[in-house]
Structure formats: C-alpha cells, structure tokens
Amino acid sequence: MNRLIIDDYIKELIRILNKKMNLLEQIFDLTNSQSPAIDDEDIGRLESLVAEKQDRIDAINKLDEEFDAYFTRLKSLLNIKRMDELKTDEIPGAAELKQVVGKAAAIARKISEVEAKNNEKAKALLNKLGEEIKGINRMKKANQAYASGPSKPQAHFIDKKK
Numbered sequence: 001m002n003r004l005i006i007d008d009y010i011k012e013l014i015r016i017l018n019k020k021m022n023l024l025e026q027i028f029d030l031t032n033s034q035s036p037a038i039d040d041e042d043i044g045r046l047e048s049l050v051a052e053k054q055d056r057i058d059a060i061n062k063l064d065e066e067f068d069a070y071f072t073r074l075k076s077l078l079n080i081k082r083m084d085e086l087k088t089d090e091i092p093g094a095a096e097l098k099q100v101v102g103k104a105a106a107i108a109r110k111i112s113e114v115e116a117k118n119n120e121k122a123k124a125l126l127n128k129l130g131e132e133i134k135g136i137n138r139m140k141k142a143n144q145a146y147a148s149g150p151s152k153p154q155a156h157f158i159d160k161k162k
Contacts, residue, residue: 002077009074010093016067017100023056023063024107030056031114038121041129046122 030053037045071083080086088095 006074006077007092009070009077010091010097012070013067013074014093014097014100016063016070017097017104020060020063020067021100021104021107023060024104024111027053027056027060028107028111028114031111031118034118035114035121038118038125041125 030049034046034049037049075081078086078091083098083101086094086098088098
C-alpha cells in the first residue's frame with residue numbers, strides 16, 4: 001500500500017514540476033523581452049511584460065503550495081527531510097523527480113541572471129528619466145519667472161483736496 005502511495009506522490013510531484021518548468025520558461029522568455037523594452041524606453045511595454053510575469057509567478061506560487069503538500073507527505077512516508085535524501089535506486093521515479101527539480105532550479109538561476117541585468121538597466125533608465133523630469137521642472141520655473149513680465153505699477157490715489 002505504501003509503495004503505491006509513494007509512486008503516486010512522486011508522479012504527482014513530477015507533474016507539478018513539469019507545469020512549473022513550463023511557467024518558468026515563459027517567465028524566462030518574458031524576462032528576456034524586458035531588456036529591449038528597457039533599451040527602447042518603452043515603459044508601456046515594460047509594464048505589460050511585468051504584469052504577464054506576475055501572472056506566471058502567481059500560478060507558480062499555487063503550484064509550489066501543491067508541491068509542498070505532496071512533498072511533505074512523501075517525506076513523512078519515507079522518513080526523510082530533504083530532496084537529496086531521496087534514494088533514486090530504491091524508489092521508482094525518484095531519479096526523474098530529482099532531474100526535473102534540477103532543471104527547474106537551472107531555469108530559475110538563468111531567470112535570476114537576466115533579471116539582475118534588467119534591474120541595472122531599469123535603474124539607469126529611472127535615473128535618466130528622473131534627471132529629465134528635474135530638467136523640465138527647472139525649465140518651468142525659469143519660464144514662469146520670465147513669463148510673468150514686468151511688474152505693473154499699482155495705482156495710488158492721492159487726495160488733492162487737502
């Protein structure tokens with residue numbers, strides 16, 4: 001009985017990880033697409049890509065919760081604490097499970113590397129836009145100072161009857 005449950009848990013974990021890998025690959029593509037959007041200073045496109053990535057991240061978070069539930073049960077059945085304690089030679093599917101975990105981790109590292117580069121580019125873009133805004137504000141102030149024109153003398157009434 002335990003062997004069947006263990007096999008089912010491993011199959012379910014692999015299924016969840018495959019879905020997660022698909023989403024991670026989509027995030028990787030979206031992250032790569034952010035770089036040209038930043039280079040082109042296309043803020044609208046960048047916001048759209050970030051929103052799409054967030055949708056994928058939300059889906060991954062749900063899968064992670066599901067994965068954690070199954071993995072917690074599996075750890076309890078096998079009396080292990082970590083994935084690397086899973087004996088691939090004794091449990092069918094364990095080697096595939098470890099392999100898929102490794103692939104998912106590799107994609108996550110690649111995403112992280114591209115994300116770090118994009119963050120640097122985005123910071124530079126924000127600094128540039130900030131400086132442009134400061135320049136515009138300085139020009140507005142200067143324009144307002146000169147646009148007000150010469151001050152008009154106020155009319156004074158002098159009482160000549162005295």
